[in-house]
Amino acid sequence: MSSLRKITQLVQGKNTSDGAGVKLKRVIAGEELNQLDPFLLLDEFKNDNPDDYAAGFPDHPHRGFETITYLLSGSFTHRDSHGNEGHLKAGAIQWMTAGKGVIHSEMPEQTDGLALGYQLWLNLPAKLKMTEPKYQDIASEQLPVVEKDGVKAKILSGIYNGTKSPAESFIPFDYFDLHLAPGAVFTQAVPEDRNAFIYVIDGKAKTGSADEPTYVKPDYLGVFGPGDSVKVQAEGDKPLHLLFASAQKLNEPVVRGGPFVMNTMGELKQAFYDYQIGNLG
Numbered sequence: 627m628s629s630l631r632k633i634t635q636l637v638q639g640k641n642t643s644d645g646a647g648v649k650l651k652r653v654i655a656g657e658e659l660n661q662l663d664p665f666l667l668l669d670e671f672k673n674d675n676p677d678d679y680a681a682g683f684p685d686h687p688h689r690g691f692e693t694i695t696y697l698l699s700g701s702f703t704h705r706d707s708h709g710n711e712g713h714l715k716a717g718a719i720q721w722m723t724a725g726k727g728v729i730h731s732e733m734p735e736q737t738d739g740l741a742l743g744y745q746l747w748l749n750l751p752a753k754l755k756m757t758e759p760k761y762q763d764i765a766s767e768q769l770p771v772v773e774k775d776g777v778k779a780k781i782l783s784g785i786y787n788g789t790k791s792p793a794e795s796f797i798p799f800d801y802f803d804l805h806l807a808p809g810a811v812f813t814q815a816v817p818e819d820r821n822a823f824i825y826v827i828d829g830k831a832k833t834g835s836a837d838e839p840t841y842v843k844p845d846y847l848g849v850f851g852p853g854d855s856v857k858v859q860a861e862g863d864k865p866l867h868l869l870f871a872s873a874q875k876l877n878e879p880v881v882r883g884g885p886f887v888m889n890t891m892g893e894l895k896q897a898f899y900d901y902q903i904g905n906l907g
């Protein structure tokens with residue numbers, strides 16, 4: 627007997643700025659929703675004024691988790707302290723396993739037009755926090771797209787309808803970019819040991835059962851409560867564009883400070899110390 631997950635929390639992103647003054651909307655990691663194990667942060671970048679994004683994110687460190695950047699419009703260059711370099715184009719993802727530490731920059735290549743993208747931070751299990759740093763740069767055309775019954779799913783991570791993303795995750799993790807035709811229904815199994823959310827980009831989402839639906843508007847994140855599957859329908863006569871994510875909970879202590887996310891205060895202090903003495907990345 628399957629049990630449909632209900633939305634238990636609606637979170638609106640808060641306007642803030644980060645890096646060298648890039649305007650963004652912080653959806654996870656703010657006061658309303660500090661984290662959703664194992665999701666540590668979700669930022670939306672949606673700017674058509676270059677003054678709001680051109681300064682980018684100059685050199686900064688990370689340790690203890692992964693960042694998954696998904697670009698829908700625009701392009702940026704990534705460079706790190708190990709000499710790695712990547713160029714992210716629209717429709718592509720960059721998956722960075724920071725592990726024991728990287729110092730990197732994320733800078734827009736464009737000087738005009740719309741920059742639209744999402745950065746999600748995925749926690750690493752305690753035993754992998756100090757793993758070697760790793761990158762997966764996956765171009766748009768390498769990411770499978772499945773179209774069925776009015777649902778078009780781009781599979782950034784995990785498996786949808788038997789089709790698997792080329793991205794490799796340490797923990798079970800589904801992450802899809804979904805376009806639903808008006809009235810179309812997306813369903814996905816989400817085992818009990820996972821957390822899951824949707825973030826609506828455009829249109830209106832109807833979730834849950836027909837007798838007890840919850841609606842999610844654009845720029846809102848909906849957190850799913852317990853259950854083993856989710857159902858999302860494009861409400862009304864408009865198409866729906868959204869992100870869906872589910873991942874296995876780690877159930878481990880989280881001690882975070884800025885760009886470092888560890889399990890204990892001692893490990894966090896060590897991260898700041900290693901960065902200060904030039905021993906990180």
Ligand code: MN
Nearest residue numbers: 683686688732
């Ligand atoms: Mn970064």
